[in-house]
Amino acid sequence: MATATDFDRRWIFLAIGVLVLGLYAFGSGAPMPVSPYVQSYFDTIDALPEGSVVLLAADFDPGSAAELLPTYQATIHHLLLRKLRIVNVATWPAGPPFTRSSFAEIAPQYGAVYGSDWIELGFKAGDDVAMGQIGQSLLSSFAQDDRDKADVTSFPIMQGISDSFQGIALLITMSAGYPGVLEWIAQAGGRYDVPILAATTAVQTPDLFAYYPSQLQGFAGAATGATQYLQLVVAAGVPALEGTTTDNQERMLIQTYAHLLIIGLIVTGNVLYFLGRRGA
Amino acid sequence: MKREIPILLTVLCGLAITWAFFSPLPAARAVNAELLAWAEVIFSVAFLLGIANLVRISLKQISARHPDSIYKVLLLLTMFGYLAVGLCDIHGWLLPEGAGAKDRSDWIYEKFFQPLQSTMFSLLAFYIASAAFRAFRARSFEATLLLVAGSLVMLGQVPMPTWLPESAAVGTFLQRVQAFLMVYVNGAGQSAIIIGAALGTLATGLRIILGVERSYLSE
Amino acid sequence: MLLALQQATEPPFFSITAPDDVLGAWLICFFTLAVFSFLYKDNPFYKVAEHVFVGVGTAFYTLQYYEEGVIGRLYEHMEQAGRALGEGGSGVMDLGGTPVPAAWAIGLRSVAVLLSLMLLVRLFRSGSWAPRWAVATMVGIYAAIKMTGETQSKLVLQVEGLMRKPLVNPELASWGSDWAAVEQTQVFYTFANLVLLVGVLCALLHFVFTFRRGKVLAGASRVGVVVLMLTFGAMFGFTVLGRYALLIDRIDTLGDYTGGAYSLAPPPAAGSAGALQLMLSPPVLLAVLIALVLAVAAASRKRSA
Numbered sequence: 048m049a050t051a052t053d054f055d056r057r058w059i060f061l062a063i064g065v066l067v068l069g070l071y072a073f074g075s076g077a078p079m080p081v082s083p084y085v086q087s088y089f090d091t092i093d094a095l096p097e098g099s100v101v102l103l104a105a106d107f108d109p110g111s112a113a114e115l116l117p118t119y120q121a122t123i124h125h126l127l128l129r130k131l132r133i134v135n136v137a138t139w140p141a142g143p144p145f146t147r148s149s150f151a152e153i154a155p156q157y158g159a160v161y162g163s164d165w166i167e168l169g170f171k172a173g174d175d176v177a178m179g180q181i182g183q184s185l186l187s188s189f190a191q192d193d194r195d196k197a198d199v200t201s202f203p204i205m206q207g208i209s210d211s212f213q214g215i216a217l218l219i220t221m222s223a224g225y226p227g228v229l230e231w232i233a234q235a236g237g238r239y240d241v242p243i244l245a246a247t248t249a250v251q252t253p254d255l256f257a258y259y260p261s262q263l264q265g266f267a268g269a270a271t272g273a274t275q276y277l278q279l280v281v282a283a284g285v286p287a288l289e290g291t292t293t294d295n296q297e298r299m300l301i302q303t304y305a306h307l308l309i310i311g312l313i314v315t316g317n318v319l320y321f322l323g324r325r326g327a
Numbered sequence: 328m329k330r331e332i333p334i335l336l337t338v339l340c341g342l343a344i345t346w347a348f349f350s351p352l353p354a355a356r357a358v359n360a361e362l363l364a365w366a367e368v369i370f371s372v373a374f375l376l377g378i379a380n381l382v383r384i385s386l387k388q389i390s391a392r393h394p395d396s397i398y399k400v401l402l403l404l405t406m407f408g409y410l411a412v413g414l415c416d417i418h419g420w421l422l423p424e425g426a427g428a429k430d431r432s433d434w435i436y437e438k439f440f441q442p443l444q445s446t447m448f449s450l451l452a453f454y455i456a457s458a459a460f461r462a463f464r465a466r467s468f469e470a471t472l473l474l475v476a477g478s479l480v481m482l483g484q485v486p487m488p489t490w491l492p493e494s495a496a497v498g499t500f501l502q503r504v505q506a507f508l509m510v511y512v513n514g515a516g517q518s519a520i521i522i523g524a525a526l527g528t529l530a531t532g533l534r535i536i537l538g539v540e541r542s543y544l545s546e
Numbered sequence: 547m548l549l550a551l552q553q554a555t556e557p558p559f560f561s562i563t564a565p566d567d568v569l570g571a572w573l574i575c576f577f578t579l580a581v582f583s584f585l586y587k588d589n590p591f592y593k594v595a596e597h598v599f600v601g602v603g604t605a606f607y608t609l610q611y612y613e614e615g616v617i618g619r620l621y622e623h624m625e626q627a628g629r630a631l632g633e634g635g636s637g638v639m640d641l642g643g644t645p646v647p648a649a650w651a652i653g654l655r656s657v658a659v660l661l662s663l664m665l666l667v668r669l670f671r672s673g674s675w676a677p678r679w680a681v682a683t684m685v686g687i688y689a690a691i692k693m694t695g696e697t698q699s700k701l702v703l704q705v706e707g708l709m710r711k712p713l714v715n716p717e718l719a720s721w722g723s724d725w726a727a728v729e730q731t732q733v734f735y736t737f738a739n740l741v742l743l744v745g746v747l748c749a750l751l752h753f754v755f756t757f758r759r760g761k762v763l764a765g766a767s768r769v770g771v772v773v774l775m776l777t778f779g780a781m782f783g784f785t786v787l788g789r790y791a792l793l794i795d796r797i798d799t800l801g802d803y804t805g806g807a808y809s810l811a812p813p814p815a816a817g818s819a820g821a822l823q824l825m826l827s828p829p830v831l832l833a834v835l836i837a838l839v840l841a842v843a844a845a846s847r848k849r850s851a
Contacts (some may be wrong), residue, residue, distance in 0.1 A: 056457040060585045063456050063793075071797050077486055080502065109441040110448040113795030114788060140610035141440075144433050152565075172615045173367040175691045180363045184643045187360060190622055194428070210356075210643040233695035237703055238348075249788025253781045256509055257517035261707035262699060269784060270791040271484045298794045299485055305452075305790045306481040312460040313474060320464055329675040333682035340686030348694040353644040360642025364619055365658040366687045369680050371615020372662035378608050379669050381600075398597040405601035413609035417617065426563055432609070434562040438570040439577065440606055443599040445796060446581040452793035453585055455786055469775045476779025477786070484787050508780055511738045515745025516777025518704055519770070522746075523753055525700035532693025535685060543685045544678055 059312070063305070070304055076296025078278060084255075085275040087265030088244050091217065092122070093283075097130040099216035100208060102185075102241075104231070105135065105142030111223035111248045112145065117291055118246035118273045119221045120149050121280045127157040128285060132204050133165040134185070134215070138177050138226045140170050143193060156287060161194065162202040169193030174226040178234035184210045212239040219244045222251060229254065232262050246272065274299050334538045341536030381406075409435055476512075480505050556807055571808040575828035578796055583836055589843075591836055620659065627651045708746060713739050745773040800829040 095101070103122065107115045126133050135146045146167055150159075159165055168189040171177040180188045185208055189199050199205055208214035218241050222228035228245035236243045245266045247255060252268030259266060267276040274295040281288050340362055347359035385399040393399070409432070415421050416432045423431075465471040483505020487498035534540035560569045580595035627639050630648035639651040665680035713736050751763060752770030759767065806813055806820065809827040814820035824830060 054460070056461065057586065059457050059460055060453045063453055064585075067790075067793060067797055071794070071801060077489070079486055080499075082506070109444040110792070112441070112445065113449075113792045140607050141436075143610075144429075144436050147429065147433065148437075148565075170610050170614050171367075172371050172611050172619075173363070175695065176363045176366045176370070176687065179691055179695070180360065180367070180642075183356060183360060183363075184640075187640055187642055190618065190626065196428075230695075233699040234691075237695060237699035249784040249791065250781075252784050253509065253513050253777070254517055254521075256514040257521055257704065261710075262703055269484070269787050271787065294798070298791070298798070300488070301794050302787065302790050303485040303488055305794075306485055306786065309456055309459050309786055310478050310481065312456055313463050313478070316460040316463065317465050329678070333678040336679060336682040337686035337689075340683050341690040344687055344690030345694055348690075357641040357644035357646055360644070361654050362687055363691075364623075364655065365661065366684055367615050368619050368655075368658040369662050369665060369684055371611040371619070372665060374608050374611045374615075375666065376668060378604055381604055395593065398593050401594065402597040402601040405598050406605045409602050409605035410609065413605065417609065417613050423562070430562040432606075434570070435602065436606060438573045439598060439602045442574040442577045442799070443581065443595060444603070445792065445799075446578045447599065449789070449792035449796045450581065450584065452789040455789050469771060472772060472775040473779040473782065476776040477782040480780045480783025481786055484783070507738060508776065511742045512745060512773060512776045513780040515742045516749055516773045518708060518742075518746045519749030519753075519773070520777075521700045522704055522750060525696050525704070528692055528696045529701065532689045535689040536693070543681060 063308070066304060066308060067301060070301040071297075074297050074300050076293060076298075076300050078296065079271070079274055079299060081275045081279060082272070084259055084265050085267050085272050086279070087260065088246075088267050088272075088276060089125070089265070089279045089283075091242065091244055091264045092125050092131070092219075093129065095129065095131055095216055098132065100132045100134060100204065100214055101126055102134050102136060102181075102212075102215050102218045104218070104220040104222075105137040105146050106139045106227045107145070107221050107223035107248075108139055108141035114248050114270050114273060115221045115223060115246055116145065116149075117295060118267050118276055119145065120153060120291070121273075121277050121285075121288055122219060122221075122246070123149055123153050124156075124285045124288060125280050125283065127153065127159050127164070128280075128283065131216075132163070134204065134208070135165065135167045136181060136189070137170045138174060138230075139223065140172075142221075143167065143169050147194075153287075162192075163204055166199075166202055166204050167193040168199065175230050175234055178226065178230055182212060182235045182239055185212075185215075186210075212241040215241060217242050217244065220246075222247045224248070224251060227251065228263070228266075229258075232258060236262050246276075270295065270298065270302065330541070330544055333544055334541060338536060338538045341532075345536065378406075405439075409439075476508060479508060483508075568808055571803045572828045572832075575800060575803055575832050578800060579829065579832050579836055582796075583840065586840060589840055591839075620655065623655055624652060627655075708743065711739050711743065744769070749773045749777075803828045804830065 092101075103126070105119065107119075123133065135150075137143050137146065150165060150167070154161070154165060157164075168185075169192070171181065171188060173180070177188075186199060186205065191197060192199055192202065212218075212235065218231060218235055220228050220231050220243070222231075222245050228243070228247060228251070231243055231245075235241050242264045243262070244264055245255065247266060247268050249269035252266070252272070255263060255266050255268060267273055274292070277288055277292040277295055281292050343358050343362060347355040382403065385403055388399050389396045412435060413432045416429050419428065422428070463474060465474055479501065483501040487494040487501070491497060531540065535543075557566045557568060558564055559567060561567045577595050577598070580591040583589055584592040627648045629635055630637055630639055631652075635648070637648055638645040639648050640646075641651060661680040661683055664676040667674050667676040714732065715735050748766045748770035750770070751766040752774065754763065757763060804824055804827045806823045806827075809823040810831065811823045811826040814823055825834075
């Protein structure tokens with residue numbers, strides 16, 4: 048009796064490739080219902096008064112950009128649409144390039160002015176230590192901004208911000224792993240009582256249910272959360288994201304068939320295993 | 328003294344940071360800020376150790392005419408090439424007319440690093456499928472629970488295909504089951520793991536700060 | 547090739563300022579397909595991609611840490627302190643919101659420089675005592691940071707959050723006959739939160755090994771194992787979700803470059819399908835070339851075997 052382990056796994060790779068390519072070429076998408084924690088992510092931003100300062104942390108890299116970049120860009124759209132001001136930091140070295148490219152594309156659509164509506168402070172080394180420093184004193188942590196290399200206190204957006212997260216209404220992190228949302232909760236949320244929102248990869252999302260809603264005000268987890276949040280932002284009045292939203296909805300349907308295939312493989316593998324044991 | 332001084336450094340730095348956590352005094356904040364800056368500097372310089380090690384191993388393999396030595400040459404060329412471009416960007420040397428400060432290194436990052444890292448991670452999708460077929464066995468009650476929970480979550484996170492009869496109702500049902508599983512059952516397990524890990528972190532942290540734990544000093 | 551490419555109006559062949567360029571598109575497609583070729587077997591294309599990845603990645607992270615940790619924390623700090631000490635300077639530096647004499651700021655930061663240099667001794671003499679001082683400093687600082695922050699958020703606030711879980715929500719209805727509404731009812735709400743609280747307790751009791759396991763502890767441990775297995779199953783489900791999102795994104799990226807602007811073929815005549823443009827676009831052409839090379843290599847290995 049042939050067993051699952053005899054089977055050349057490259058046939059499985061081929062099946063996955065054909066399935067994903069075929070669905071990508073011929074698939075379609077549909078709107079998804081919104082989970083309460085994604086709705087909470089959206090509502091928390093919406094509830095902020097105009098002009099509030101938000102600390103946005105790009106804590107991800109290209110390996111997680113597929114899940115986090117859509118939410119990151121949608122969050123920037125949402126914040127600028129609500130006329131909120133954004134201070135950008137990153138505790139992952141790969142974060143600042145995403146910040147630069149996203150703001151280069153999005154900021155002109157809202158007439159946002161660098162230094163008044165948003166600022167790029169760049170990457171801070173040290174993981175938990177970096178977060179501790181940012182929490183203790185943002186102005187001491189970044190002597191200069193990342194773009195113009197000018198004194199950080201010379202920018203209008205930094206006026207009114209002082210130590211211990213004073214002047215910062217909300218912390219939003221795009222978290223791909225360590226350091227990320229869990230470390231922000233430990234170093235910022237717990238110590239300085241600043242509200243935190245997070246977008247995370249699928250691998251990290253299950254961890255967040257223990258923190259919501261006591262220490263985390265909302266989160267958009269995995270590609271599912273990203274799609275749901277995009278839908279909300281488009282409905283709020285951001286037509287620029289309609290294409291991305293449709294793309295994500297189509298991707299979610301490809302995911303459906305991929306998951307059905309995985310479940311089918313698990314069941315088939317187990318059937319072959321138990322039949323093999325009975326025959327032995 | 329070779330071990331005593333490092334242990335003393337660990338104890339002093341650890342106690343200083345812990346004191347700063349509880350104390351509102353300006354002196355505590357200054358000590359905390361300076362020690363965190365020290366950690367950042369040492370952390371950053373430690374990266375140079377990594378790059379030096381990589382160069383040493385690669386040069387060793389090239390001189391030994393290892394079968395992969397041509398690839399090691401490529402590795403060193405790309406590494407030093409990007410380092411040169413990056414240093415020019417950081418210090419503003421040879422900046423082309425009309426280009427932003429980081430445009431050159433961002434181009435290399437977007438065309439080389441981004442697709443490579445993204446694709447490396449995406450290979451896991453194939454290996455998960457292979458593992459699902461070849462290795463995931465419901466050999467016990469607990470393993471069966473794991474597989475059933477995984478399947479329910481996989482189906483509950485995605486929309487149901489429209490060709491399925493009553494797809495909307497099926498989708499809603501799976502989402503409700505998945506939501507209960509994630510919020511309450513997974514929430515319970517995660518809380519337990521988090522609390523247990525926090526107790527462990529507290530115990531280990533205290534041992535290190537009080538100088539009881541010394542394994543980090545052994546070579 | 548250059549002539550064919552120049553016939554495309556957008557994007558440029560090579561530009562560091564434009565959002566996209568043709569050379570970049572070909573590089574992205576080559577590297578993506580080279581990594582995917584590993585699924586067949588290890589091959590030179592994958593080896594090239596792997597080594598370029600290590601080289602570029604190492605350089606990228608080194609540059610980031612150099613800019614932030616060395617230039618930012620050392621050079622600029624010392625420069626600022628020097629200005630404060632110099633003519634017309636205030637004589638003080640801000641250290642975490644506290645003013646400190648500039649000379650002290652320089653002296654204290656010099657200790658970090660000394661420790662870093664001691665760490666670099668490892669490059670020349672392994673087994674030396676000098677790097678241990680830097681390692682010990684780092685370990686002390688990180689242990690304290692982790693301990694204080696995580697005890698508060700992951701122990702104190704977690705337990706507080708669990709103890710404050712309300713078992714009754716007055717805003718909910720008591721009963722519901724509609725399945726879609728059942729999670730909104732009081733009965734379900736109370737049941738679900740009891741599951742949460744009992745689950746946490748039992749999962750924690752599973753890790754208690756201090757006492758001999760009697761019937762109660764063994765029973766609670768069993769329930770705890772069930773909760774943990776369901777948790778791990780949920781984590782596995784999300785892991786699958788995440789991995790496939792990455793794969794679909796890569797396919798999407800390759801799909802973006804099948805457009806005519808990147809193809810080696812000239813734009814098709816009006817009314818024509820543009821099959822040649824598709825065939826000579828980066829992802830299709832490169833995939834065919836890589837597959838051909840690997841097939842020929844496999845065939846020649848078989849013949850010589």
